[in-house]
Amino acid sequence: MTYLIPALILGVCGILAGVLLTVASKIFHVEVDERIEKISEALPQANCGACGFAGCADYADAVVNNGAPTNLCRPGGSGAAAKIAEILGTAAADVVPMTAVVHCSGDCNATKTQFDFDGVQSCKAVKRFYGGNGLCKYGCIGLGDCAAVCEHDAIKIENGLAKVIPSLCGACGQCAAACPNKLISIKPKAKTIDVLCSSADNGKATKLACSNGCIGCKMCERKCPNGAIKVENAHAVIDYEKCTSCGICKDACPVKVIH
Secondary structure, three states, X not given: OOXXXXXXXXXXXXXXXXXXXHHHHHHOOOOOOHHHHHHHHHOOOOOOOOOOOOOHHHHHHHHHHHOOOOOOOOOOHHHHHHHHHHHHOOOOOOOOOEEEEEOOOOOXXXXXXXXXXXXXXXXXXXXXXXXXXXXXXXXXXXXXXXXXXXXXXXXXXXXXXXXXXXXXXXXXXXXXXXXOOOXXXXXXXXXXXXXXXXXXXXXXXXXXXXOXXXXXXXXXXXXXXXXXXXXXXXXXXXOOOOOOOOOHHHHHOOOOOEO
């Protein structure tokens, strides 16, 4: 009896708990559209947020319940968009191939560091000390925070400068979020002209810090026939929606910072 009564009490409690859970599951049951699960499975599960939603599951829910566009998944590309359209029974939307670009050309040959940093070897850590260890406070620190978060192995550090391999880039934007100097943007792959400088200093200060820097002379701005390039915050910036990749700005740039 010493063991029987506690065992019976536990058994009854277990039965009651099971009944209550069963009843609760029926009362609070929420119907889930099976298309949400199918769409989520069709996505690459990168959960990068490039689509504008918290993750793949959130995007799948938005597609089904809120009519979100089916072509927002950059890592999934056209393949994911086609699968989503098939699940919904709609026409597949076009996906514009995108890639990341590093707006800096300050490698070890063009600029120097002003002190050796022996702490945690990350760009974010170095940035906390006097804004970074480079002569240019706006340039690539080169310790690879962007490369560390890239799931596609699309960023390499070469000669102290981060460089993107467009053929491998999924345009998820995680590298852009990881860069403490905000040097990385996402642009259409078809747009082949890029300004590789982000310095906000005047031309003289920029050239003292980096021989490859933009001097803000506005020569590119004056030559562009489409008004696609402007000097903003002391350096040239391209409006990729207007840019036709004609290369006139590149030829006009006296310091060859447009590639």
